[in-house]
Amino acid sequence: MRVIERTIEHPEDEGVILEYVKLTKDFAEIKEYVKHKGDTIMGYTQDNACVSIRIEDILYFETVDGNAFAYTADELYKLSGRLYQVEEDVKRSYICRASKTMLVNMDKIESVRTALNGRLYAKMENGEEILITRKYAKEIEDYFMKEDDNERV
Template sequence: MKIRIELDDGLDDVEVVIKTARLTDQVDQLQQLLSKMNQPSLVFYKDASEYFVKLEDILFFETDGAKIFAHSRTDAYEVKLKLYELEEVLPITFCRISKSSIANVKSVYSLDKSFSGTSRIRFADTHKVVHVSRHYYQLLKERLQELR
């Protein structure tokens, strides 16, 4: 692994670019480590309680009205961040799959493509499914290939 630091007086903030031939566990860990330095901590809410759930246990995030919910295999928790804010702080294992959803690509069990253009993701050991829009289908397929 090569590490290079370039000083640029024109920049207001730090910019980190990772160049790699393919996504590996090492690259994923590096991205997660860098993200944690700048990320608001994710707190999950259910009723009057706060939960501290591991990100790898989250299958997907989706909007329901004005609220954002994080779904695990057995539960759903409210999150106070917007989807676009989640996209910025989630590790590369999470991928936007529709205007209203972000999925954990490592948790995908199957991807069912339909003729109508909307596909469906199934997750292992749960009844939960989430839909993938035509617009994000190819991005999801590429991410699945990179991470598998």
């Protein structure tokens, strides 16, 4: 596959051009990555400072006692709104439900192992393990299986 790069003068002219015969899974992933690279969500640190968090840096989202939180490799941020609202705001193919109270960034999972009753444990990049309930385990498995799949979209 060829790659063409050009330097331009104005930031508003920046962009990526995808040329393909047919939209394959690889091109679809590149397209989604480019469209959403750098997207952020607002959150609050433990000392109530409002910060912008890059979605691709978030390991997972979780609801605890009715409050939604975003976890990165080394920080915890409180979010405004409910988990379903966060899910709508950060709709990406790599953000999946792990349980009723958790969304997980699939790109931040290092490994997955089976647990009892059809559940899974996902080891995140920071070494933390999260439980994926039986209801959502198939979606997680399918996500990892599609990476080995060479079929076209």
